[in-house]
Amino acid sequence: MRLISLVFLLFVISSTGTVAQKNILKGNIVDENQQPVIGASVYLEGTVRGVQSDVNGNYILKDFPHGDYVLRVSMLGYKDASFPFSIGDKESKEFNLVLGEELMLLDAFEFSVSRGIMGQEKMPEVDNFRINAARKNEVIRVGEINANLAMNNSRQIFGRTPGISIWENDGSGIQLGVASRGLSPNRSWEFNVRMNGYDVTPDPMGYPEAYFTPPMEVVEQIEIVRGASSLQYGPQFGGLMNFVMRKPDKSKKFTFESLNTVGNNGLFSTFNYLGGTEGKWNYTAYYQKRVGNGWRENGYFNTDHAHVEVNYAASNRLKLGVEMTYMTTESQQPGGLTDEQFNRDAKQSTRSRNWFSTPWFIPAITAEYILSDNTKLSWKTFGTFAERNSVGFVRPITQEDDLGNRQLDRDFYTTYGSELRMITNYSLFGKEQTLASGVRYFNGFIDRKQNGQGNSGTRMNFDLIEGGVYNRDLDFSNINYAAFAENIFRFSDKFLATAGLRLESIYSNMEGRFNIQNGQEVLLSPQTRTRNFLLLGLGSEYRLTSTTEFYANFSQAYRPVLISDLTPPATTDVIDENLKDSRGYNFDFGYRGAIGSYLKFDVSYFYLNYADRIGTIAQMGPGGDIFQFRTNLGNSVSQGFEGYVEFDPITAFLKSSRIGYVHIFASLALVDARYGDFATTTVSNGVITEGNIKGNRVENAPRKINRYGLTYQYKNFSATWQLSDIGEAYADASNTVEPNAAATVGLIPAYQVQDLSGSATFAQRYILKAGINNLTNEMYFTRRAGGYPGPGIMPADGRTFYLTVGLKL
Structure with missing residues (x-):
């Protein structure tokens, strides 16, 4: 924190010092x-x-x-x-x-007056050194959404984005778990998660779980590109999710904003932001403190976020920038529940000694250079220096906490990378064409220490007991080189096509101690992998009218073998020496646009093929012994419909209004995610029974993800009601309906939950926001956890409320 404060102070002093004006x-x-x-x-x-x-x-x-x-x-x-x-x-x-x-035209201007409550847009054809044409994409304008931003309420924030499934088991707002199209929401790992265009996860190619989420009060917009982003960003099946932070105010030397939120369960949050522009310099900084007891027992959290960004126009063609982001968390984990416990009292907790913390520091240096009127360069160098720490009693929820020494697990992440991008326009076929290209280097190192003995206390403490060791101590390194090129071919004013490729090279190595048995170290055989692969993509876009268009896109995807795949959960497990990375592709076909200034829509069909899924089956050795074998088990296919429509009836029929505007939206998704030929094996009394789950639904993939909402706006006041209607899902690939005793498998029931939020601005500087989340106090859950932060049912929050008072200068 001192380093951040010092650098920020130096930049402010530099920017306000005497400079010879040209x-x-x-x-x-x-x-x-x-x-x-x-x-x-x-x-x-x-x-x-x-x-x-x-x-x-x-x-x-x-x-x-x-x-x-x-x-x-x-x-x-x-x-x-x-x-x-x-x-x-x-x-x-x-x-x-x-x-x-x-x-x-007047109706277009009226649209700009009333559109402030439409928090969803699509990206332009070309923007920020990237090509967006022909892609299924959304831009969530966070500042235009009535939502509990102090708590990062993802159900409200992603309400207008069709097909987004959400794990709502983290009431603290620290971690975000979202996915789409039947993929796993676990810490959003199927997305390529970035902030301001650079990576914020431990390792996108080796451990892509997103432990860091920026405060939504400072996020200007969230950019989502479905699987077709694999060419320009990375091979993830889910695509890109990029948090764009609020940029420095370009109209003032100094801007200050403070938002202070209180709520039930001891919630208090203070968010403070400043920024401005003076000559060649601009700057921005924020600090957020959030503390509360959580909706459930033993759900305390205490978080700090800080960020500094300074940019300098070194010349008319060169802009330099530096960014630093810091987060520290203290989070008590209530643990899971059995089905009987959940039905009796979803707020209860039988784990009072489980704690979690993720100190996170992300520095970045950026530069933009204009080579000519048609060609620009962008360079970003970034790093992540972070930890993942947990301590607690994490045995099955059916076992009572023995109040003995707790299990201690710690990860240390040291990663850095660099991306150079170029975008250029040129003439061909009598039209202007656009080429985007770039190269990337990434180096990640993970020091994983697990199964250590922590103390027997009740507070957060990540120290080993005296003389203690970590039974598991592994080092994982990953080096990634990539290059991409993609081009827009404009054949007419109505029709364009895109074509591109991405070349990836991945080297990974893991070695170290896997366990200690009877005082003897069990060393893991070094796991070293090198692979090179090429991804291809094609797209097209046809403008039917001046405001509507058809689009289609095909893009290959790739899921590398991760550190968790190379780490067997038990010493008797065997890893297939020919374990392959998963491959597949995404396909989209849709129609989107606007009718007048009162209707926006985007409807599409998608198809996601996920080949060579990695999993574990039981096998019998030559001597009759049974062991678990981790290998590539089979394929899954997700397909379905995604639709979004938003309608402004007052603008449609009356053009303008003195009593305000009403916007009605529906975000709909039908997802059919099923396994193909997927072999399974069960063992009972030493007898192996072969089976197959072909046709079973993919776990954690609801068939129905529907959200509806209505917003009313009058001058500087607006209020939004939202309904989330989510279908049932299964917790395992066997589609088990009846839960087991530990509540780790079984049906995840359908649910409906409502939210109500409003905001008002007075005298252009005083801000008031309030809302009720889970208006009807629905008791539901979205996840059965097999391990941490469970195990067991992870209840979502019941009814909560918040009140925000702010000042803007």
Whole structure:
């Protein structure tokens, strides 16, 4: 924390010090009624220099070299305007602009007035050194959603995104568990999880579980690209999930915002943000503190988040930046419940000594350089220095805590990587084409220490007892090289196609002590793997009207063998020496767009093929002994329908309203995720029985994921009601209905849960938010955990409420 504070202070001092100004361009932007245009983007074409107009419509650009420029003004509801000009050394010029004559059609402007409650968009064709055309994608504008952001309520945040399944077993808001299309929501590991475009997981190719989630109060938007992102980001079946943090305010030297939240169960959260722009410098920083007792017994949490970002325009073509993010957590884990315990009292807990903590530090250095009017470069170098620590009594929930020494497990992550991207436009077939390409290097190291003896206390303590050792002590290293290229071919104003490839090279090695038996070390045979593979992708997009389009995309996917696959859970287990990585592909076909300014929609069919799934079966050795054999067992296929529609009836029938606007949305998904030829073996009284689960539903994959909502907005007030209607699922591939005694397998029942949230702004600076989550106090669960943080049923939170009071300067 001291390091973050010191670096931030140095940058602020540098940015506010005396600098010899080269020149100044300033002015005021108003509409045809002489009202200030707030938030207009004002930038110099072909450079990295840009600002926004402030609440009075004023803008100012400082410290750029003399020369000839084109000033570009962009604002939703208006056509872009360009103004050529020349400026000399140390010269000051003033351009006062009126955008009224460039106003678009009235209904489009009315749409911009009422669209503030539409928190879902799609990405533009080309944006931020990437190609998005022809892809199934969503942009969740977090700031436009009425939700319990202080607690990272994922049910509300992803409410408009079709097909997102959520594990709601972490009421603290520390970890996010989401997935789509029948994939596992476990810490979102099937997604390529990034923040501001760089990795934040321990190792995307070796241990991709997302222990870090940024506070949603500072997330500007969440970008989701379904499986087709494998070409430009990584081979994950789920695709990309990128958290874009709030950028420095470009209209002021200094902006400050404070949001303070209280709720039941002792909830208190304070979020404080500052940022601004001065000349060539801009900066942003936040700090969040969140503490509470949780909805369940033994559910205490205490978290701290801090982030600093500083950018500097070194020249008209070069922008440099540095970011640092720090998180520390203290989380008490209530553990799981049996079915009988859950039905009797879902709030209860029989584990009072289980604790979890994930200190996380993520530094990053970034640079953007404009080579020419048609070509730009982006470079990001980043690292993760983090831990995963747990201590507790983690035996089956049917066993009573013996109050003895607790099991202690610790992971230490040291990773770093770098990505260089280029995007360029060129002419072909009489049209402008776009090529995106890049290279990547990643080096990850995981020091895994497990099955150690912690103390017999009740508080969080990750120290071994005196003379204690970790029975398991493994080192896992992973080196990844990648290169990609993808091109948009525009054949006409209506039709385009995309084609691309990604080359991956992965080297991984694991070695160390697997166990200690009778005082003797059991060493793990070194597991070393090198593989190279090529992924291909094709897409197309046809614009049926000026606002609607058909899209289709095919992209291969890849799931490498992970550290957990190479680590047998018992000494008698055997790993297939020919264990293969999983391969497959995603396919999407859909129709999306808008009708007028009152209806938005995106409906699509998807098909996900997941081949060579990794699992374990029982085998009999030559001597008649039975052992567990981990190998590639078979394939699964997920297919179905995803649909999203949002309708504004007042704009549709009345165009405008003096009593406010109403938006109605539906996010619908039908997911049929089933296993193919998947061999299983059961052992009873020493007798092996062969079977097959072909046609069984994939575990943790509800067939129905539907969410509905209604938002009312009047001036600076809005309120949203949301209903989540989720179908039943199974906890295991055998589709077991009746639960076992330990509650680790069995049916996960369907459920419905409602949320109500509202917000209001007064005098443009005072903020009030409030809401009730799980309005009807539904008792439900989304997960049966086979191990930590269970085992057993992991109940979701019952009814909770929150109240937020904020100030913005």
